[in-house]
Amino acid sequence: MNIKYFPGVLLLWILFSAVGVSAQEDANAVERGLKTFMRVGCYECHGTDGKGSEAGTALTPETLPPEAIANFIRFSPGRMPVYPVEVLSDEEIIDIVAYLESVPLSPDADDVDILKALALDKK
Amino acid sequence: MTSSPQKNKTNVGRRNFIKTAVVAGAATTLPSEKGAAAQNRTVTETGVSQGLAPPSVEQMSMEASTPEQVSEVQSDQGPAATETESAKYFGSDFMIDVMKSLDLDYVFSNPGSSFLGLHESITVYGGNRKPEFITCMHEESAAAMANGYYKAALKPAAIMCHGTVGLQHAAMNLYNAWCDRVPLIAILGNTVDASDRMGGTTWRHSAQDPAAMVRDFTKWDDQPASLQAFAESMVRGWKIATTPPMEPIVLAVDSTLQETAVEDPESLKIPRYTPSEPPQGERGAVRKTAKLLVDAEEPVIIVDRLARTPEGMRLLVELAELLNVPVIDIASRQNMPTSHYLNQTRQSGRLISRADLVLGMEVTDFWGQVNSVNRAEMTSEPRVKEGTKLVTISVNDLYMKSNYQDFQRYAPVDISISGDAEATLPALIEEVKEAMSRSRRRVLAQKEKTFRKMHADSFEESRQLAARGWNSSPVSTARLSMEIYEQIKAEDWALVSVGASERFISSWPHRLWNFDEHYRYLGIGAGGGVGYGLPAAVGAALANKALGRFSVNIQCDGDFMYANGALWTAAHHRIPLLTVMHNNRAYAQESMLVQGTANRRKRGVERASIGTLIQDPNIDYAKLAEGMGVWSAGPIENPDDLRPALIEAVKVVKSGYPALVDVVTQMR
Numbered sequence: 001m002n003i004k005y006f007p008g009v010l011l012l013w014i015l016f017s018a019v020g021v022s023a024q025e026d027a028n029a030v031e032r033g034l035k036t037f038m039r040v041g042c043y044e045c046h047g048t049d050g051k052g053s054e055a056g057t058a059l060t061p062e063t064l065p066p067e068a069i070a071n072f073i074r075f076s077p078g079r080m081p082v083y084p085v086e087v088l089s090d091e092e093i094i095d096i097v098a099y100l101e102s103v104p105l106s107p108d109a110d111d112v113d114i115l116k117a118l119a120l121d122k123k
Numbered sequence: 124m125t126s127s128p129q130k131n132k133t134n135v136g137r138r139n140f141i142k143t144a145v146v147a148g149a150a151t152t153l154p155s156e157k158g159a160a161a162q163n164r165t166v167t168e169t170g171v172s173q174g175l176a177p178p179s180v181e182q183m184s185m186e187a188s189t190p191e192q193v194s195e196v197q198s199d200q201g202p203a204a205t206e207t208e209s210a211k212y213f214g215s216d217f218m219i220d221v222m223k224s225l226d227l228d229y230v231f232s233n234p235g236s237s238f239l240g241l242h243e244s245i246t247v248y249g250g251n252r253k254p255e256f257i258t259c260m261h262e263e264s265a266a267a268m269a270n271g272y273y274k275a276a277l278k279p280a281a282i283m284c285h286g287t288v289g290l291q292h293a294a295m296n297l298y299n300a301w302c303d304r305v306p307l308i309a310i311l312g313n314t315v316d317a318s319d320r321m322g323g324t325t326w327r328h329s330a331q332d333p334a335a336m337v338r339d340f341t342k343w344d345d346q347p348a349s350l351q352a353f354a355e356s357m358v359r360g361w362k363i364a365t366t367p368p369m370e371p372i373v374l375a376v377d378s379t380l381q382e383t384a385v386e387d388p389e390s391l392k393i394p395r396y397t398p399s400e401p402p403q404g405e406r407g408a409v410r411k412t413a414k415l416l417v418d419a420e421e422p423v424i425i426v427d428r429l430a431r432t433p434e435g436m437r438l439l440v441e442l443a444e445l446l447n448v449p450v451i452d453i454a455s456r457q458n459m460p461t462s463h464y465l466n467q468t469r470q471s472g473r474l475i476s477r478a479d480l481v482l483g484m485e486v487t488d489f490w491g492q493v494n495s496v497n498r499a500e501m502t503s504e505p506r507v508k509e510g511t512k513l514v515t516i517s518v519n520d521l522y523m524k525s526n527y528q529d530f531q532r533y534a535p536v537d538i539s540i541s542g543d544a545e546a547t548l549p550a551l552i553e554e555v556k557e558a559m560s561r562s563r564r565r566v567l568a569q570k571e572k573t574f575r576k577m578h579a580d581s582f583e584e585s586r587q588l589a590a591r592g593w594n595s596s597p598v599s600t601a602r603l604s605m606e607i608y609e610q611i612k613a614e615d616w617a618l619v620s621v622g623a624s625e626r627f628i629s630s631w632p633h634r635l636w637n638f639d640e641h642y643r644y645l646g647i648g649a650g651g652g653v654g655y656g657l658p659a660a661v662g663a664a665l666a667n668k669a670l671g672r673f674s675v676n677i678q679c680d681g682d683f684m685y686a687n688g689a690l691w692t693a694a695h696h697r698i699p700l701l702t703v704m705h706n707n708r709a710y711a712q713e714s715m716l717v718q719g720t721a722n723r724r725k726r727g728v729e730r731a732s733i734g735t736l737i738q739d740p741n742i743d744y745a746k747l748a749e750g751m752g753v754w755s756a757g758p759i760e761n762p763d764d765l766r767p768a769l770i771e772a773v774k775v776v777k778s779g780y781p782a783l784v785d786v787v788t789q790m791r
Contacts, residue, residue, distance in 0.1 A: 040718075040728045041714070041731065041732065043789075044709075044790045044791070047595065047789045047790075048595065048597065049592060049595050052591060053629045054626055054630055054791060055629070081718060081722040082722050084725045086727070106590050106591045106592055107590055107593055108587075109586050109590040111590075114605045118635060119586060122579070
């Protein structure tokens with residue numbers, strides 16, 4: 001991590017720790033998260049259910065905690081567009097995480113006939 | 124109406140020609156015996172004797188509804204016939220004989236009055252065979268079809284259009300062909316002599332120098348002033364176009380010359396065509412490169428348009444196996460089989476950063492491969508470590524125009540070999556064998572195990588990732604790609620188009636399909652011009668029809684709407700092609716970029732999607748296809764509905780017809 005961002009990340013972590021429990025308890029967080037996920041365009045690269053693509057990494061099933069996501073998207077040096085707090089608030093990120101955590105798991109490749117056949121073809 | 128003296132001497136109208144030819148009867152032998160076998164044919168073998176004459180001027184005039192339109196139709200008929208003239212052989216007939224001598228299969232065209240003579244000579248005199256007139260609904264489609272046709276057939280096709288409005292339409296896909304190093308022959312109708320322009324449209328469809336508009340991105344052009352000059356320019360142009368670096372060429376063909384009655388056909392000669400051998404790299408530089416390759420500890424080969432032919436793929440595999448050197452295939456052509464353990468394309472970043480030697484062969488943007496770019500920050504940094512040797516073999520330095528700069532950033536290298544890489548590979552392989560000791564061969568052989576494992580791991584990673592979102596709606600691009608593959612893998616398939624970039628579908632075909640032949644993949648619309656995908660696929664499918672291959676096109680929705688008339692061409696000409704829509708209801712690439720810009724400027728993203736979404740209303744592509752006589756299914760939103768639709772579509776295509784399946788998909 002770039003050391004110059006560390007104080008900001010620390011503050012974000014404290015913020016998210018404080019509000020995290022209430023967000024998880026909010027029955028509407030998932031719905032709000034989905035709406036935000038679509039509104040700010042996360043779905044375009046990461047897929048509507050966060051499963052990822054070549055343009056954007058998978059956000060599920062191993063969803064990062066809000067503070068890690070915030071740290072990344074606030075200061076992203078790579079292809080990921082920067083999302084400053086004016087565009088996406090910390091609270092909205094917590095909602096997005098709630099939504100991503102609600103997404104059902106994908107099947108395993110070996111449970112999909114076509115993909116299983118690929119493995120067998122290789123052997 | 125007045126005619127020029129020259130025209131009075133030599134010209135005759137089409138109606139008179141047809142009348143005369145029919146009366147002249149069955150024994151009219153074509154004049155030149157020095158051309159191709161086609162020239163031994165007689166008029167009885169052509170459409171003239173089969174009653175296939177085109178509509179008369181009167182019929183066409185009746186279709187025009189206003190006096191002005193009637194006048195324009197009449198003025199478009201070119202030089203008028205005089206009742207005293209008769210002729211058996213016209214300038215445009217000779218032009219078709221020249222085309223036949225080159226074994227030209229197809230002319231992709233939308234009809235136009237500046238090339239009426241050629242049109243009639245193709246369909247009537249020539250019997251609409253070699254070349255056959257393929258009816259296109261847009262000149263842009265015609266150019267893309269010729270592009271796709273070449274890449275599948277490895278043989279040039281021609282397009283034919285007005286030198287003004289038609290070429291303006293065709294220009295974008297000529298540019299795509301230019302960027303893609305695809306040879307095609309663009310024939311422009313033009314009326315050079317202003318006194319031959321019979322008012323109205325003939326003026327608007329004529330220009331002093333029609334090729335000027337596309338000269339910056341075509342390799343050569345000419346406007347021959349005589350039939351003999353046409354013959355030489357056509358053969359010369361064909362030769363120039365097909366000599367690497369291959370590019371489009373343009374011939375502007377005077378409408379008066381097309382109508383010229385040839386009084387002494389024996390005086391016209393069709394020059395013999397001898398293909399140019401492609402330029403090969405200088406042997407000394409090739410030897411130095413071979414030594415670097417043998418001595419390098421972690422060399423990498425990057426290829427883009429190396430394999431012009433299947434032989435290019437075979438040679439690349441031989442070189443790679445000899446050295447156990449990993450290959451990164453940018454795949455503007457299918458250069459390296461995806462199932463080969465040395466195809467390490469998915470590991471490109473890691474391999475390039477560790478390399479002590481990078482050899483680029485026919486890579487347009489070599490600088491972009493050995494440097495990484497942050498577009499948002501407008502910064503770049505080397506991907507290679509200091510001291511890494513860089514070598515290129517390409518025809519890039521023989522491929523120069525100033526105005527359009529698709530040559531990319533200048534790449535400083537240690538050895539730069541100007542020559543066609545495929546033609547240079549035999550010498551390079553020979554020199555590598557010469558330079559490699561038995562002990563070095565044993566050391567290099569030990570790398571095989573590592574690369575086999577890397578290849579297997581990469582494949583398995585992609586296989587696992589493909590399962591993510593398998594049941595999602597909209598349908599994931601992984602599922603889209605793999606459901607298609609499941610239905611075509613038993614066929615002799617070819618993925619003839621993915622539009623402007625395979626990344627739009629997260630590159631799933633190249634991650635998991637087995638591209639084991641050169642023809643399995645034809646690359647992208649290289650200039651990034653939208654409106655390439657569907658017509659290029661139709662052109663390629665036309666070639667594959669004769670070759671017995673099953674053509675599949677993964678079709679982006681934005682690209683489709685530029686040139687969807689190409690579907691009608693596929694239906695009309697019975698071109699078997701499976702088109703599967705990647706219908707993400709957006710210009711997704713631009714949507715992402717505008718969103719990124721808005722974020723960077725801290726202005727929010729609420730309005731960033733204005734202008735980039737294709738929604739409200741959603742477009743029903745299946746209905747569009749149905750309206751053009753193409754079997755269709757969709758829109759499919761439930762991924763479980765995809766397989767049955769594809770099974771039916773494949774049946775339709777195997778019966779010789781096009782089919783379209785519309786699938787609503789994730790953005791990427």
